[in-house]
Amino acid sequence: MPKENYAWYYLGNGIETFGINGKPSKYEMKLPGKDEILARVDAVALCASDIKMIRMGNDYPLFKNRDFHKDPAILGHELSLTIEEVGENLKDRWKKGMRVGVQPDVYMSSVRYCMGVNVDGGMQHYILLPKPVFYSDQGETIFEVDKNLSYASVAQLEPNACAEASYRAWGRNEFDKEGSILIYIGPEGDQEYMLDKELEHKKVVIFSKGNKTKKYPENAVDITSLNDAWKEAENGFEDILIVGNIENEEFEDILEHMSDTALICWLAEQETDQMIKADIAKIHYGKNNWIGTTSKCLSDAFLEEKQRYELKDRGTLLVMGGAGAMGRIHTLRAIMKENPPSKIVVTARRRKRLEALLDDFGEVAKKHQVKLNIVAMEDPDWRKELRSYCKEEGFDDIVVSAPGTEPVENAVPFLKKDGMLILFSGTKYGSYAKLPVGYVASYGARINASSGSTVEDEKKVLRKIEAGQYHPDQNVMAIAGFKALKQAVEAVSQGKYPGKVIIYPQLDDLPLLDIHQIGDYDKAFEGAQINGWNREYEEKLYQKLKKGE
Known part of the structure; x- marks a missing residue:
């Protein structure tokens, strides 16, 4: 040593x-x-x-x-x-x-x-x-x-x-009896609804705009204004149950007062396409679960088949803002999964980055019988082009892999009514976008989000x-040794490489090399320009630079 x-x-x-x-x-x-x-x-x-x-x-x-x-x-x-x-x-x-x-x-x-x-x-x-x-x-x-x-x-x-991690459960699939629940009853009352799951919680708060006919827990507190509810759960409600119709403004107010781990269940009175504005950061960094039904039976909202997290087999996928490193990871994962989507469309602002993705992943997509398409949002008619890939019904799955609310707002109109929306990219708190919450209750859509991972x-x-x-390694775009680390960091900060840049600290003198031009450094690596980086080329690199040590 x-x-x-x-x-x-x-x-x-x-x-x-x-x-x-x-x-x-x-x-x-x-x-x-x-x-x-x-x-x-x-x-x-x-x-x-x-x-x-x-x-x-x-x-x-x-x-x-x-x-x-x-x-x-x-x-x-x-x-x-x-x-x-x-x-x-x-x-x-x-x-x-x-x-x-x-x-x-x-x-x-x-x-x-x-x-x-x-x-x-x-x-x-x-x-x-x-x-x-x-x-x-x-x-x-x-x-x-x-x-x-x-x-x-x-x-x-x-x-x-x-x-x-974004393709697994983060939130709860059941009510949290140790927490608090807000029950909102719409103007039509609760008479036609079957509340066939226990609503026992340490704290139960009920706000009803219609007739309340069901038997609720003895510790339930009735309130006459939603503003009174917030005093009952200062850290937000762990569970939210909406029974019947609700105005957008009221729903949005409730979402402001949900906990980071809230389960949101909506028993809609009838099919609705309501778009509800929510803090995207709160959802991305939280562990929520959005469920619902129009059957008026509470237990139907919790059915296992409604809890979808994985991409639909042989479905259609939109990766919104997908030409960067993480978007490329989502795209490659989708291509190589068992029963991959039949069609994947990746969007980004600039065509150049998208063309690089197509060059890098085009062959593997063909091998897995996936039609891989790109849409550059710098083109004036990008929405029309994107719609041509999914028709009016929309995409089965959408992954938002670019920060901010604009990518979310751009993506939602292209979601199939029973599709899955994954909010993968973070943004600052207080950033609001409209989400298809009505689709969740009416058609079984999913709104999933994740941040980070576990071992x-x-x-x-x-x-x-x-x-x-x-x-x-098909996502490796450049490599560098220890002395070139700062140069590599600067290149990444400038957006020079859409994929991953790998640093080899034991190779002090390796310069920053673009994989697509690595044959200029040494012809022994020309194959990597076509087939991508791998263990074989790593070993050649070590043999070249560690020779004589």
């Missing part, structure tokens, strides 16, 4: 303060404590979050009040590692030479430890994995990987896991890669 380590420090004030005088710094190698592991950093995938942290500095939530000059940050959270030294308490489980992946965002005793943010990340030669990685509130967040996998694939587990999501992606069902 070398006695010294090298790291890229970030000093908290934009790209100019990334690196001391624009270069990596040398410091004494830290050896692991009894509950720690020292690992070699084989690869780091650059992430949009890295760019956001560099731009925001102390405005980034986990950097709040940090004195960067006393405590500079080491970024990098999408990692591929090899164990070098193991702390005494971990030697029975972990051995030198094991290749591992890690979930970087963990909690121990309810305290958050985020590698690459408030814990040192992977933009260094070696990384000290702290105790929370092994003793988190969810157990171990480190896992062994197959030695035959490319370093790049393992480094991409975390972003791919974030995409994978189990990473392992699920890992199993797909190991089984040959998924190839994340």
Whole structure:
């Protein structure tokens, strides 16, 4: 083991303060404590979050009040590692030479430890994995990987896991009896409705605009104004039950006072196409479940077949704002899944990025019998072109993979009435867009959202890669060595590469290379320009640059 380590420090004030005088710094190698592991950093995938942290500095939530000059940050959270030294308490489980992946965002005793943010990340030669990685509130967040996998694939587990996580449940499928419920009864009253599920909650609040004929829990509080309801649940209602018709303004007011984990159930009096304005950030970062029915039977809203999270087999998919790194991940996942969509349309503002996606994924789409199409929103008639791919009925599934409310507003008119809308991309709180809540109650549509991932999501992606069902390296657009890391960060911040950029910290002198032009660097890599990056080319790279060491 070398006695010294090298790291890229970030000093908290934009790209100019990334690196001391624009270069990596040398410091004494830290050896692991009894509950720690020292690992070699084989690869780091650059992430949009890295760019956001560099731009925001102390405005980034986990950097709040940090004195960067006393405590500079080491970024990098999408990692591929090899164990070098193991702390005494971990030697029975972990051995030198094991290749591992890690979930970087963990909690121990309810305290958050985020590698690459408030814990040192992977933009260094070696990384000290702290105790929370092994003793988190969810157990171990480190896992062994197959030695035959490319370093790049393992480094991409975390972003791919974030995409994978958006196709599973985040919210509850049942009422939370330990929480509070708001029951809204519309002007027609509750007489025609079958409320055949228990409504017992620690707190029950009822607002009725019509006749109330059903038997409700004894602890129910009747109110005469919705404004009175908010006093009953200061942190928001865990459950919301709408019985009958409701005006948009009232629904929107209720959504302002739902908890982050709210289940929203609407028993609509009749089919409705109501679009309800909601805070997109609150939904994206929360763990909500939107259900409903027009059958007037409460239990029908909870039927298992209504709880869809996966893309429809051989259906149609729209990836809105899909030419960036995460949109490409969603697109590639859809193409390579079992029974993929028969048609995928990807939109973005600029045609150039979309054409790159078509070049990179066109052949694999053909192989999986998927019609892959692109629509550039810089074209004046983009809506007309997009409609031609889905006709009047719309797309079975839509993934919104661009930040802000405009992509949501642009996407919703193209959703099939019984389709699934996934709000994948984050935005700032207080950003409102209209959502097809009426479709949920009337036709069984889904409004799903997710933020982040778990170690189990990473392992699920890992199993797909190991089984040959998924190839994340097809999304690698550029590679660089350790000394070129800042140049790579600048390129990502400028949007030069739509896919992933992989850093190899052990290859100090590797320049920043575009995979589509890598044959100019060495003809031995020309095949990667056509077939994409993989383990074989990684090995050739190491043989070339590590020769004689």
